[in-house]
Amino acid sequence: MADDPAIDDVPVLIVGGSLVGLATAVFLGLHGVRAMAVERHAGTAIHPRAGHLQLRTLELLRSAGLEAPLQRLSAEQYFPNGAINLMRTLAEGEVASFIADLNQGVEEFSPSRRLFVAQDAIEPLLRAKAEELGARLVYRSEVVDLREEATGVLAVVRDLATGAERTVRARYVVAADGNRSPTRHRLGIGMSGYGNLSNSATIYFRADCRRLLAGTEFGVIYIDNPRLRGFFRFERALTSGFLAVNTLGDPTRPGALDVTAGLDAEGAAELLRAAIGDPSVEVEIDEVAAWVATADVADRFQAGRVFLAGDAAHVVPPNGGFGGNTGIQDAHNLAWKLAAVLRHGAGAELLASYDAERRPVGRLTIEQAYSRYRRRVTPELMDDEVPALVDDFSMEIGYRYRSSAVVPDPGDDSAAVVGHPRDAGGAPGTRAPHVWVAPGVSTLDLFGAGFALVHGRDGAAWSAAAAAIAEELGGPLRVAARADDPDALADAFGIGAAGASLVRPDGFVAWRSTSLPDDPAAALRDVLRRVLALPAP
Structure with a gap:
């Protein structure tokens, strides 16, 4: 690709600048890669979608310095440990509880706590961080063509206000352009899964409830009555929020799954009143958004130099709160690999591990979102093909990677x-265990800048080996700080007193040894070459 002053050159072009696109720009920036993101809308989100941040997502945003501001925003907007329950109507009160406390038991596994934070509050934080790290964010524009060449991708970007077009040359492209993903369609990548579950609607409203x-701390309120099924999300003041409607009552009735057919503001107000159950409560409709509840995953997450992330790669109903979280975790997995190839000489084969690792997680996620949707919204349609439930801790921090x-x-x-x-016990392919190594400092806080080595009390030789290998390979490899109780650290990572664990920049264990070999430097050298797809010496 010859130099052309009329062409913008960027290492990574991100198609889509919403939640996942912005997260991708942030994580690339933390690894020293300044990306360009192109977004159709004029700015960040204006509606409170994707409002549940899971443990793993909070851990990743903690590494970007965003956990504390998100905690403050959450405390302002929502109840911190909001329950998830079921009612016929708000007036009739609770019928059943799905989750009594959003954060029950989290201290055992993570330094973070789950949060309810609206997407329209999250995105400005991500945008500011991405720009701080050098990302270029281009709004009111879209990518209208992609053409892969020998050493990169040529993209045509159109300004939606003027119609003017320009060419961007990128080494790699990340498509985070949503569930309808023009990029995915352009690449001819299909989707498979459970298909469309219902034509749903989200009603944004104001109503003094x-x-x-009073006296409740509900995060999500499922509604099930003869008129509708769906769920409420209220802001902390209990005077505004949204109602997502999935069915018009019994899902086996004709037309019940087509909520949006003929739905106008008056019809939305009628549904809202039916969910509230008290005619004395005045309601005001701000907006009605139509959407399709779907559970599908892309047949592949990579096509040459283009990668799918977020809803472009997997689309799920909101039950379980997986959508945006899974997308942010996609971005984190991909960012360090792109940086390793672009900045540290890793082999391009490393990038194939993105599909190998994240697509199985995407498949698991659509299965579990579908299972929760059936159980919570349409139990009449349950059958033997509905997957068994996997608990939330396992879904959030228990998935395991298997790849090169x-x-x-x-x-x-x-x-x-x-x-x-x-x-998990610190096994390769699992998220590294959380252990407090100092007041307020988790092992998870030690990972991110590069590869990190954790060793037991008798593993000093590992430190010398790591220093030698880091100098030899010219890439980031350092020894993580040891805990006040090294035996507890060794037990958590399953390495014993003389062993070591190599943790990737994304906080997942790449390899471990339970003993000290005769030549620890040779052992580390071999592992890093395998993981980074480096050629043999």
């Missing part, structure tokens, strides 16, 4: 995609 909900970027323990031939984090 303080009297009905992970060196499994000898004899480990398990194919399980997910397990409970209590049982």
